[in-house]
Amino acid sequence: MPDVLGWRAVFGVMGPSTNTVVQPDFEMLRPPGITAHYSRIFTPNAKAISNDSFRSGISLIGDNTLEAVRSVMTCEPDHLIMGMSAVTFFDGAAGADRFIRQVEEASGIGVTIGSHACTAALRAYPGVRRIAFLSPYWPVMNAEVARYFTDMGFSVVRERALQCSSWTAIARVTPAELVPVLQALDGDDVDAIVQVGTNLSMVRLAAAAELFFGKPVIAINAATWWHALRSRGIADRVSGFGRLLEEF
Template sequence: MQDEAKDSRGWRKVFGVLGPSTNTTVQPDFDDMRPAGVTNHYSRIIVSNAQAISNETFLAGTQAIADNTVDAVKSVMTADPDYLVMGMSAITFYGGAEGAARFRRQIREVSGLYLSTGSESLAAAIAAYGGVKKVAFVSPYYPVANEQVRNFLSDYGYETVRDVPLQCPSWTSIARVGTPRLREVLKQLDGDDVDAILQVGTNLSMVKLAAAAEMWLGKPVIAINTATYWHALRANGIQDKVYGFGRLLEEF
């Protein structure tokens, strides 16, 4: 019998989801993966649709997202969530493993809640598959941010063999990268020297393509939105198998 003291829709867990205001992918992705009794409440980190045309402007744009995150946390806390899920990834890779942990601690200090971040969720997802030592990844970022991702993965013991920065010209343009382009990149990244292929950048829509690619590449292909939501569910003791999004949500 349902406990009347619990949220009528989120009777298992109420998630506060934080993402840039320009991001149009995280909200539908997370809702597609949502099991019964779990609800997602998106809080937008206000940021302009920055024109990222160089390493410097990309970093400046992501720093603006970081600077405005606390306000989004305070906003979603008014819904009394049980847990926070970070629907952004670039800034969670900055500074390697220690930088990611520091960012997580900062958000916990503001909210009092535990949270799943993109970078640490991705590391946990790779470990769940097991046997992965060498990886390749695609991002919508500029090369300077890909370097931060490589450094983060190295801190966890993973060697990046290849990576592709798509260098999207604005935040909203990330969501407009189509499946044909991403298929090309997957073929470019794959090889006998790679144990797993990763995708970072939460506005890049790849949860369905990654699931399909696992079948025809025969190796883990991990989309960051899948990894982050999987981590949030499992961190809260929710072991439901969610089908259609790859082995991560189906097997681990």
């Protein structure tokens, strides 16, 4: 018998314990009959993050991920979602594939990750080759993101690292602060703009920017949730959060 509330699918989501955005974002996008259940990856709230400390902090989150996987598997989900994106970009496409293998070997079920979800989202739109992206990360991590997208066949024209000072500070970046960043990234030489970093709230702003710029603007939380739904054969269209969820 199916789960009474999650009669179509039960998702298990792994997210950093400092992340306050990905869970409400996914809830906004959730069709009836789908439930999502969160397993917190223990993450000390690093203060005064720098280029030097960012990578070690992300590595710690990666090391703690499989424990969160084991925890959420006790609710018997149908599919897993990685609600943190940085670790899925490390070491390019090969690193993303390796991360998927590790999680699937530990869980025995499929997993959606942010990096490959963004690639699938970009490929859903015809003719996207040249991209720009923004993140709450530091330059050392943006280099990994650029490497990943290059491995996947995209040309990275421009990028911006917001260099947030702590993990929780990411959730305090306002849409008003992000508008000029998007404007600086856009141009005739860019086919699409991507936002990475799941604790950066951008699903609504990305949808508005897509209308204004007349090109795809992909928020990673929207892309990740979309990918998880489609991976389970759930074709519901969710309006108000951009073309990806409305059309593809």
